[in-house]
Amino acid sequence: MVRRTKADALTTKHELLDAAERLFSERGVSNTSMMQVAEAAGVTRGAIYHHFENKLDLIYALMERVSLPVDEMRDELRAQLPDEPLRQLRERCLHIVHQVQHDEHMQALVNILCHKCEYVEDTLPIHLRHLSGRNECIEECVKLVELAQQQNTVSAGLDARTVVIGMFGLIDGLFYNWLLDTEYFDLSETAKHTLDTYLHGLQQGG
Amino acid sequence: MVRRTKADALTTKHELLDAAERLFSERGVSNTSMMQVAEAAGVTRGAIYHHFENKLDLIYALMERVSLPVDEMRDELRAQLPDEPLRQLRERCLHIVHQVQHDEHMQALVNILCHKCEYVEDTLPIHLRHLSGRNECIEECVKLVELAQQQNTVSAGLDARTVVIGMFGLIDGLFYNWLLDTEYFDLSETAKHTLDTYLHGLQQGG
DNA sequence: AATCAAACATTCATGTATGTATGTAAAAGT
DNA sequence: ACTTTTACATACATACATGAATGTTTGATT
Numbered sequence: 041m042v043r044r045t046k047a048d049a050l051t052t053k054h055e056l057l058d059a060a061e062r063l064f065s066e067r068g069v070s071n072t073s074m075m076q077v078a079e080a081a082g083v084t085r086g087a088i089y090h091h092f093e094n095k096l097d098l099i100y101a102l103m104e105r106v107s108l109p110v111d112e113m114r115d116e117l118r119a120q121l122p123d124e125p126l127r128q129l130r131e132r133c134l135h136i137v138h139q140v141q142h143d144e145h146m147q148a149l150v151n152i153l154c155h156k157c158e159y160v161e162d163t164l165p166i167h168l169r170h171l172s173g174r175n176e177c178i179e180e181c182v183k184l185v186e187l188a189q190q191q192n193t194v195s196a197g198l199d200a201r202t203v204v205i206g207m208f209g210l211i212d213g214l215f216y217n218w219l220l221d222t223e224y225f226d227l228s229e230t231a232k233h234t235l236d237t238y239l240h241g242l243q244q245g246g
Numbered sequence: 247m248v249r250r251t252k253a254d255a256l257t258t259k260h261e262l263l264d265a266a267e268r269l270f271s272e273r274g275v276s277n278t279s280m281m282q283v284a285e286a287a288g289v290t291r292g293a294i295y296h297h298f299e300n301k302l303d304l305i306y307a308l309m310e311r312v313s314l315p316v317d318e319m320r321d322e323l324r325a326q327l328p329d330e331p332l333r334q335l336r337e338r339c340l341h342i343v344h345q346v347q348h349d350e351h352m353q354a355l356v357n358i359l360c361h362k363c364e365y366v367e368d369t370l371p372i373h374l375r376h377l378s379g380r381n382e383c384i385e386e387c388v389k390l391v392e393l394a395q396q397q398n399t400v401s402a403g404l405d406a407r408t409v410v411i412g413m414f415g416l417i418d419g420l421f422y423n424w425l426l427d428t429e430y431f432d433l434s435e436t437a438k439h440t441l442d443t444y445l446h447g448l449q450q451g452g
Numbered sequence: 453a454a455t456c457a458a459a460c461a462t463t464c465a466t467g468t469a470t471g472t473a474t475g476t477a478a479a480a481g482t
Numbered sequence: 483a484c485t486t487t488t489a490c491a492t493a494c495a496t497a498c499a500t501g502a503a504t505g506t507t508t509g510a511t512t
Contacts, residue, residue, distance in 0.1 A: 045479065049489060068364035070276040073469060086491050089471075158274035159361035159426070171426065199439070205423070205431050206416065206440025213419025217411070220365070220377065225411050233405070234412025238440075241447025251509060255459060279499060292461050295501075 053091045055081040057105065060098050065148040068156045069099065069163075099157070099166055106146050107173065110136065114180075125187040126194065130239060132181075133211050137231040140215055151219050178204050194242045203242060210238055259297045261287045263311065266304050271354040274362045275305065275369075305363070305372055312352050313379065316342065320386075331393040332400065336445060338387075339417050343437040346421055357425050384410050400448045409448060416444055 044052075059080035063072045074095060078085045092098045113135050121128045139146045159167055181204040188194040194203065211231065218227045250258070265286035269278045280301060284291045298304045319341050327334045345352045365373055387410040394400040400409065417437065424433045 044489065046488080052489080068276075068366035070274075071364060071366050071368065075469080084491055085470090087489075090488090090490060094471085155365035158277060158364055160274035160277050162277065167426070198443070202431070202436050202439050203443070205436055206420070206443060209419030209423055209436075209440065210412065210416045210444075211419065212422055213415030213417065214412070216418055216422055217415055220373070225408070230408050230411055230415075233408050234415065234444075237404070237409070237412060237447035238416075238444050239447070240450060241443035241445070244446060250459065252458085254509095258459080280501095281499075290461055291500090293459075296458085296460060300501085 052081070052083060052087060056083070056088060056091060057098075057101060061102055061145065061148045061152070064099070064102075064156055065151045069095070069152065070158060096163065096166065099152070099163070100169070102149060102152070103166070103169060106143075106149050109139075114177075125184040125191070126239065126242075129181060129184050129188075129207070130235060133207065133235055134228070134232060137211065137214070137228055141218075141227045147219075150215055154216055154219055174208070178208065181207070188242075195244055198242065207235070207238060210234060258287070258289060258293060262289070262294060262297060263304075263307060267308055267351065267354045267358070270305070270308075270362055271357045275301070275358065276364060302369065302372065305358070305369070306375070308355060308358070309372070309375060312349075312355050315345075331390040331397070332445060332448075335387060335390050335394075335413070336441060339413070339441055340434070340438060343417065343420070343434055347424075347433045353425075356421055360422055360425055380414070384414065387413070394448075401450055404448065413441070413444060416440060 056077065060072075060077045063077055063080055067076075074085050074088050077098070078088050081087070088098070092101060114132065117128050117131050117135070121131065140150050141147065153167075153170055157163060157166070178201075182200045185194055185200040185203050189196045189198075189200065194200075214227065214231050214234070218225065218230075262283065266278075266283045269283055269286055273282075280291050280294050283304070284294050287293070294304070298307060320338065323334050323337050323341070327337065346356050347353065359373075359376055363369060363372070384407075388406045391400055391406040391409050395402045395404075395406065400406075420433060420437050420440070424431065424436075
């Protein structure tokens, strides 16, 4: 099974990505060799190095597969709830939570970035990409919170940035702990209740 | 510099632990070889394998160094605030937050477990130890929340376990994100404000 | 004082991962 | 129909990391 058509090559590439996603998520990035990925995809290492430069390039490609749907969702919600910034925030969080729980690609990727990939200098470009997307998202959320403060649905005494960082912490922390043991609690249900508790708390004090 | 007194051997062991803690936290566990740890401690690999079985045993030893002070703090607070379960929870969280921010050993260890160590089968005993301690802690906190519900400082309509999982998520998420970039926000301040927001939200709804 | 054993250093044998270079058969271009 | 790429497979050279085995020096023991 050597040379094939261009469409077949794309299939091979996807199979490599799927295999990498599965193995990385199951056994960790640095603990998985290129050969294991190749074997799982039914090819040799040569195939990987033909499609990707190295392991980092592979992970990088994995991230590209799921980043787009997230962006689309954001735009939809913005159009759907233009005058309810707080609900916009809530729905955005819960939508991502839902995706992490039910979309296998999203779940595997978050799992990889969260628990299966050491945050070291070598993988810096990957995590920077992760963070830049997040920081951009934080800025947007800060604006939504400020809008909510003008509507008095969030106490004006609170610092909007702190509010958002706390909310992200809550969601990320739930992801982090849920992925450690997905049987320990139901992600969506817990996220809904605790997020509402938090959002409820935003109405008073500061 | 070969054989030394028993006290000197302990010094060597501590220097090895310090070096490992530093290197693991800086460059990641699987990305740091035993030789690099040995060099950083000014000895050879032989010294490591004399004191520790392997890399996992080394990490395991790192965890033992910081686990005790946490337990002590818990008992102190329990005695100090016997009738204020909610404040007990709050102070406990903020105390750990303070430790993570200011105690270098604690910070390095949490950083290692959080960002510098892949959660894979090989390291399972380590993470299990981490989790067993946490689950035990969760159970204690659930009881505190139930007490608070009897006092009506927490709405009886909420599920105590969910409340605690959310609180842990919040704190863990803040750790997780703060350790990614310790300059991005102040951990203690943010933890105080967002935790209070959350605790505030507990008083109503369900 | 002689012996033992601890506390390392040194060396070696082995496995394994990586990157690259080269080979090759078939599809794509002309 | 001929040439050129593409899409891999194969083979190789290199580099580490590990663990164990062995050596060596000196404190501890009696």
